[in-house]
Amino acid sequence: MKKAILAGLLFLTFSRPVSALENNKVGIHVTQIEDLEKAAQLVNSSGGDWGYVTIVIQETDRNYDKWQKFFDTCRQSHLIPLVRIATHLNGDTWEKPSESSIEEWANFLNSLNWPVKNQYVIVFNEPNHAKEWGDRIDPGEYAIILDKALTIFKQKNPDFFVLNAGFDQAAPDSLETMEEARFLREMEARVPGIFSRLDGWVSHSYPNHGFVGKPWETGRATVKGYEWELAVLKGSFNLAKDLPVFVSETGWPHSGRFYHQETVAQYFKLAFENVWLQDAKVLAITPFILNYPYYPFEYFSWLDALGNPYSQYEEVKTLKKVRGEPEQKQNYELVNLSLPPFLMTNFVLKGKVILSNTGQSIWGEKELRLKAKAPGLKLTDLSLPAERRVKPGETVEFLFTLEAPATSGDYTVSWEGLAKYEIRVFDVWGLTGSKNTPLNSFLEGIFGFWYGFKP
Template identity: 45%
Template sequence: MILIFFSTYSYTFAASSPFSVKNNRFGIHITNEKDLPDAAVLVNSSGGDWGYVTFVITEADRNHDRWQSVFDQMRRLHLIPIVRIATKANEEIWEVANEAEINNWVAFLNSLNWVVQNRYVTLYNEPNHAKEWGGKIDPEGYANYLNNFANELHSASPDFFVLPAGLDASAKNTTSTMDESTFLKRMLVAVPNLFDSLDGWVSHSYPNPGFSGSETDTGRGTIGSFDWELNYLKSLGVTKELPVFITETGWSNKEVDPNKISDMYGYAFRKIWNDNRVVAVTPFILNYPQEPFTEFSWKKADNSFYPYYSSIQAVSKISGEPVQIVSGQIIGAVAQPVILFRGDFLGAILARNTGQSIWNTKNILVTADTRDVLIKSYSFPNTEPTRLGLIFFKASLSETEGFFNKSIFLSDKNGKRITNSFPIEGVIAKIDKMQVITFFGRIGSYLQSSLNLKF
């Protein structure tokens, strides 16, 4: 049995609410696009569809063609991207984000044809660790940067769904780390209305201590850290209800028996992460069987998987239905110029897919502007975004005879228009069978005599 949980909270969203449609919260974190097929097999299994994948894009990696190819592959595999952006690592320290790079990031991210309408972007990683923010801890600086970046993204497109960096909930106040509660408090002192610019919350809900805590533990430093974080934000005056993206979590397979981890994940998804505020859970990490993340990798060095891969694969999931932009443009259309009275006619449409969905005969309809045109059938190959598709159709007209001038367009599976209209015209001829036989007989005689053909 598949259970769908609906939230009673009032949310404010950038583009569309992930809770307004069926949502498959199962996801995974990857480091390379070559792992996308394995990710799809994991998160879209057992009734599931449109699961989530978190991955990182660095400043040096802003290659449009590469990432558009990744997005296109995710579209085919029905995977929703959560993009974490990053600067550049100098040995173990990540450079502090530069204000001058915001416009470059916005231009790059806005140039991509995203997989779904909501463009999930999380800005950097655990800045309450000095090594993640240029070697220093600067909650005020991060808050201002986050606010400015979020506003620029929203100005570029209302479809950007902007998320803050996940923080280390178990960090202490040391020379290299800061307690999360202190970090958040100082962020909000610096930018009191910061969450007006954000669309959700990112949590790194790890089972501590030592990434080996019990799945039944609750509160800060557990797989339920997100709940403690949301309650703490409310205590600081944040009234906005924030949808949660758990982009990092998971047990150490060095500290915990991998067979036991299977049961722990099962409990987590059934009892903790089924919270109606949680949009996605993407455990860290699918394939990284070498240091420093060997203990978190779901895949082994011999390319086999730890048992929790198959156990999560077997868990019943929801078939998600994320909102995609469906649009197109008809470049041209033609119809059979002469139609026999009460007969069918053939036509063709050349159209470009300008949206996000992959067109097929189940989700795109050929439609006429007037009811006297009956579309009987049509066919075309799957057509991906930016590509041209040639659509052949068969139709009939209720008119008797004479010239006709009609128009056709494409609509989505719900009948909503997605393209411009394009005219088709011709003539309806009232010809009986003997006239047709006589006409083609004369053509045959002409060809035979003119070209000395023998039939």
């Protein structure tokens, strides 16, 4: 056969320590795939790259093609998704999730190829509001659901980064809401140690009460409200670990009865520059909401009904940002290798390797080179041309040159991350004792035609 096809598929993962990677904290809350272009222009501007987007997926909308396209667009746009799972609305109330639904969520989200290694999942939303939990308030029940999610998601894939629901810090004790500290205490009482199992802490650090707080205020229900929450976790429940913070919702409404949009823009600038970007505990900030210019969130929307940006969009766009460098899995499968089981001495083979990109990164955005490993032979590296881009799911052909030595024997050929392939090198001239016989000329021609050798 002209091509030697390996019987199995080979798999490789490259990884780097998370601590060595840069992080662009700036993000935005979005509602649909069409928002991602404007989101990327906002969060990856002014030197930034790989900012964040928070997105809600409802249980009635678990469509593989739709959400894989969303993740693929995030990958191409260099956006890191924070996925908040949700049930569905029944009138103006969100249905309460069932324990069995957690398995369904884990299976669905694990079936998708995420754009980065950390697969961030926020487990529902503001359960200290009755309308977010089947029209009832049940801290113990939410603790059980969260505990189950932490177990099942991690069992499915250790790359899931499981986060709590954000809470309404300003909510009082009433028939419709529960004060957050009380809610957390009752969660801990029902499932002791629940907060120590989290990978990070989601905070809705709005400038309350009434969304008219100032960016320099501190404490509960401010833009630094997450500090109050962390103090409760450590002081009341002896939480030992330092949870990274994800401010998945925050912001000021812009209208006559709140603040003018220019004031909102300046408040965002102060909050980003003086609070969130300066705080090492905070990993991401995704203000609410990029594009929802309709009731009841029209005053929070960063775009108007025509898609034009309000002042805070332009102000945050100009903020100096960091080029994020999130960890991505770089996996591939070896589909085909054109390599014979034997070579003649002193001959040069021009072959090819076909690899399929089964990882998360787009090959070619960074240099891709697999080092050759062939002791005693001259073998070139597998290198992707600088202008070539290969997305996950695509295949690419790498060309290589292999020069056999003058000495007969058994040799091995491989590249970084690929299995070894054995080759026998022999002296074809030794078959007849002369280099100039018709037999040797015939063998040389066969090798040259069949395997692409050149003497």
